Amino acid sequence: MSTPLPTLLVVAAALIDADGRVLIAQRPEGKQMAGLWEFPGGKVEPGERPEAALIRELREELGVETKEACLAPFVFASHAYESFHLLMPLYLCRRWEGAVTRHEHAALAWVRPNRMSDYPMPPADAPLVAYLRDLL
Template sequence: MSTPAAPPTDRPIVLVAAAALIDVDGRVLICQRPEGKSLAGLWEFPGGKVEKGETPEECLIRELHEELGITVAQACLAPFVFASHTYETFHLLMPLYLLRRWEGIVTAREHKAMAWVKPDKLCDYEMPPADIPLVAWLRDVL
């Protein structure tokens, strides 16, 4: 017996691409959202909204340069897992990529703070609801 499909909603689907930067010590970079933005003060994986006509990989290359000052080759972005979460006014679909190689020095250009965190300690940081399930995947795989 199949379960009936959920009724459609008028919430738009927002596509956001994110990256788990992993350093040589196996730590993952998380960034604190700045004041004045939604979910300010929460910790997240760097990335951003995919613009019209842009692939998630192109978005990450652009966003990681804008947010962190690093240059990323598309071949270094490894698709990992995705989050699907309904917020009050939209539904978020967020692919998470693993990234171990980049050029430049990671610098907080747009975030309030940054932290390199061991995967088993990521749960100690308050994150947006969509990011929370990704933490378990990172902990289990890294």
């Protein structure tokens, strides 16, 4: 029997603008999966609620403020990487304050869901694109 993998809880957001485009962010050099495009978000700290973690991550990564009421649970990814299992709820967010600014990523892009397959994504993020295409 194989050794069980630790589960890592990560939260992510699909920020959706007035034109129905979704924000994706390119992972910077020096990080695992550098150069791939992902939904912004990050790790949930011990004792932290997922929504609070996402609000914190959006502030740190993009310089925007949002409220829990503006986060709508949408779908989740469950993916086994080599050294851990990723569980990632994806929230929809259509309301935030402040201008989206790149703080931690190599690049940002506002993309229509039907064009998101043009951007290489980590294995956990890629399957979520079909749900966004169906919704938007």
